[in-house]
Amino acid sequence: METFKRLKDYYWPYKRLFLISILSLFVVTSVTVIYPLVLKYTIDDVFGQGQYGQVPYLAIGFILLMGVKGVAVYYHQYFGDLFGVSTVYELRNELYTKLQYLPFRYYDSAKTGDLMSRLAGDVEVFRFFLSFGLAQCLNFLLLIGFGFAIMLYLHPSLALVTFIAMPFVAITAYRFDKQVHVAFKEIREAFSALTTKVQENISGMSTVKALSQEDFEITTFTGKNKNYKDNHISTAKIWSSFFPIMELIGNICVVALLVYGGWLVIHEQMKLGELVAFFSLVWFIIGPLMQLGFILNSYSQSKAAGERLLQVLDERDLAPAGEEQDAPKAKALNGHVTFSDVSLVYNEANEKALHTISFDAPPGKVIGLIGATGAGKTSVTQLISRFYAPSTGTILIDGKNIANYGHQELRKNIGVVFQESFLFSCSIYDNIAYGNPHASLGEVVSAAKYAQAHEFIAELPDGYDTLLGERGLGLSGGQKQRIAIARAFLTKPSILILDDATSAVDMETEFMIQQALREVMVGRTTFIIAHRISSLKHADEILVLDRGQVIERGTHEQLLALTEGSYRRIYHIQYQDQLTAMQERTGEWSRT
Numbered sequence: 001m002e003t004f005k006r007l008k009d010y011y012w013p014y015k016r017l018f019l020i021s022i023l024s025l026f027v028v029t030s031v032t033v034i035y036p037l038v039l040k041y042t043i044d045d046v047f048g049q050g051q052y053g054q055v056p057y058l059a060i061g062f063i064l065l066m067g068v069k070g071v072a073v074y075y076h077q078y079f080g081d082l083f084g085v086s087t088v089y090e091l092r093n094e095l096y097t098k099l100q101y102l103p104f105r106y107y108d109s110a111k112t113g114d115l116m117s118r119l120a121g122d123v124e125v126f127r128f129f130l131s132f133g134l135a136q137c138l139n140f141l142l143l144i145g146f147g148f149a150i151m152l153y154l155h156p157s158l159a160l161v162t163f164i165a166m167p168f169v170a171i172t173a174y175r176f177d178k179q180v181h182v183a184f185k186e187i188r189e190a191f192s193a194l195t196t197k198v199q200e201n202i203s204g205m206s207t208v209k210a211l212s213q214e215d216f217e218i219t220t221f222t223g224k225n226k227n228y229k230d231n232h233i234s235t236a237k238i239w240s241s242f243f244p245i246m247e248l249i250g251n252i253c254v255v256a257l258l259v260y261g262g263w264l265v266i267h268e269q270m271k272l273g274e275l276v277a278f279f280s281l282v283w284f285i286i287g288p289l290m291q292l293g294f295i296l297n298s299y300s301q302s303k304a305a306g307e308r309l310l311q312v313l314d315e316r317d318l319a320p321a322g323e324e325q326d327a328p329k330a331k332a333l334n335g336h337v338t339f340s341d342v343s344l345v346y347n348e349a350n351e352k353a354l355h356t357i358s359f360d361a362p363p364g365k366v367i368g369l370i371g372a373t374g375a376g377k378t379s380v381t382q383l384i385s386r387f388y389a390p391s392t393g394t395i396l397i398d399g400k401n402i403a404n405y406g407h408q409e410l411r412k413n414i415g416v417v418f419q420e421s422f423l424f425s426c427s428i429y430d431n432i433a434y435g436n437p438h439a440s441l442g443e444v445v446s447a448a449k450y451a452q453a454h455e456f457i458a459e460l461p462d463g464y465d466t467l468l469g470e471r472g473l474g475l476s477g478g479q480k481q482r483i484a485i486a487r488a489f490l491t492k493p494s495i496l497i498l499d500d501a502t503s504a505v506d507m508e509t510e511f512m513i514q515q516a517l518r519e520v521m522v523g524r525t526t527f528i529i530a531h532r533i534s535s536l537k538h539a540d541e542i543l544v545l546d547r548g549q550v551i552e553r554g555t556h557e558q559l560l561a562l563t564e565g566s567y568r569r570i571y572h573i574q575y576q577d578q579l580t581a582m583q584e585r586t587g588e589w590s591r592t
């Protein structure tokens with residue numbers, strides 16, 4: 001019940017729909033239990049007393065009753081469905097909104113397939129219960145309540161004898177619910193593991209094929225599929241034992257009714273019509289009783305699904321929707337970034353990713369970050385966008401602590417081109433305009449020109465309208481990077497972060513992008529992360545990082561002047577590589 005109580009905000013606004021559905025159900029149930037009374041009257045008072053003239057009126061009355069029942073069934077179904085669909089519409093929107101504002105830390109461990117199965121499968125299970133299961137529960141209670149009341153009215157002692165086995169129903173149902181709830185939770189978890197596997201497999205298909213791991217993938221999938229199957233089988237075992245028990249209890253009720261009721265009729269303490277009415281009523285009660293398994297099943301499944309949905313809804317988002325709405329409209333920042341003794345620990349189990357980093361980047365400055373993989377370059381830039389919060393130290397932007405900016409207010413001023421550019425499966429135009437949907441075609445083309453992307457886009461048959469497949473399939477790595485750079489340029493950011501953004505483009509194109517960068521980023525702050533010295537040698541200040549610390553800083557020339565410096569060593573390795581490559585090429589030419 002706790003789960004449903006906590007999800008109340010989603011279904012309570014639609015209580016009117018539920019009420020209409022339930023009132024209609026009340027009519028349906030009333031008509032259903034009136035039917036045996038009509039039967040009793042027909043047998044005892046019409047046929048028993050030879051009042052045959054009443055038969056046509058009874059027939060018309062019966063048809064009218066069925067007509068009313070038909071209309072009520074329609075309203076009950078339609079509004080019940082509307083109630084479920086409207087509730088999960090809100091719920092799905094809320095979950096999706098939640099996902100947008102969950103912090104990066106959440107996604108560090110979240111699994112896409114699991115989240116997909118919650119947003120699709122669990123929401124659907126919850127809808128099914130609200131649309132049908134809940135009404136079935138109430139229908140069950142109404143039928144039992146109404147039916148039992150009429151039976152007590154007709155013949156109290158026969159009613160009590162008939163329901164002598166009823167407490168066993170309650171005990172069985174309670175035990176069943178306890179067992180099946182755990183089983184359904186395991187099924188939903190096994191299903192989520194299955195979807196995660198499929199999603200990861202499809203996303204990483206090129207790696208699977210390149211390493212010929214198809215068989216391994218099939219084996220692990222089969223394992224998860226088997227787990228899902230086994231969970232279903234153990235649930236089926238619980239189910240299978242439930243039905244015969246319920247059927248047995250139901251039939252004990254019928255036998256008790258026939259033995260005692262028959263005795264009463266034989267001894268003329270009860271009319272035959274009354275016994276027939278009892279007999280029909282008992283089936284109206286036993287029918288739903290047999291369905292109790294389905295009802296509990298639907299309830300247990302939706303409770304398990306609801307718990308999984310609450311797990312996502314309960315996650316703390318660092319930028320609650322309220323904050324975003326209340327945040328002042330993003331005003332342009334100057335982009336003055338100051339780090340003072342900033343350290344970062346991603347999680348307690350890990351070492352510090354950054355140690356006491358300090359630098360000052362006034363507007364117009366270009367900062368280069370270089371260092372071995374895992375040195376902390378990306379971490380520095382992730383702090384600027386508030387993807388993570390510093391563990392110690394302060395970060396100021398335009399003199400104000402970064403923690404005092406709204407996330408959107410801040411990020412609207414920052415353009416980031418990630419190491420791996422993500423392109424959406426829509427047109428190139430929409431991909432470039434993603435951060436600035438109101439940009440004109442001219443602005444999009446101009447951004448693409450600056451990013452050295454216009455030429456290859458113009459050569460495509462559909463130009464800017466070319467549709468990209470999922471993850472931008474169909475484009476080379478360098479082309480994707482250039483579209484991502486154009487996208488960042490178009491937002492006219494005060495701070496631009498290029499995280500290894502030109503690693504996949506050739507040196508000549510990179511040189512042209514850097515020329516453009518100087519034009520686009522006048523008076524703004526730029527951070528360039530690169531492994532190639534050529535990518536950042538024109539930076540105003542280069543920070544050389546090693547294991548989270550700045551070990552050298554200065555301009556390209558100043559760093560080269562450090563005789564024992566790391567930067568100088570990297571330069572020589574890269575320079576030597578280039579020299580060797582040139583010598584090899586010269587050798588080849590001279591031989592030909």
Ligand SMILES: Nc1ncnc2c1ncn2[C@@H]1O[C@H](COP(=O)(O)OP(=O)(O)OP(=O)(O)O)[C@@H](O)[C@H]1O
Pocket residue numbers: 108346347350353371372373374375376377378379380
């Ligand atoms: N989300 C995260 N959770 C936990 N640890 C992380 C996370 N991101 C990075 N790290 C760790 O922090 C350290 C610095 O990583 P970072 O990505 O900043 O390095 P980098 O210099 O950008 O490396 P590369 O050149 O390979 O991109 C690494 O030890 C890395 O394992």
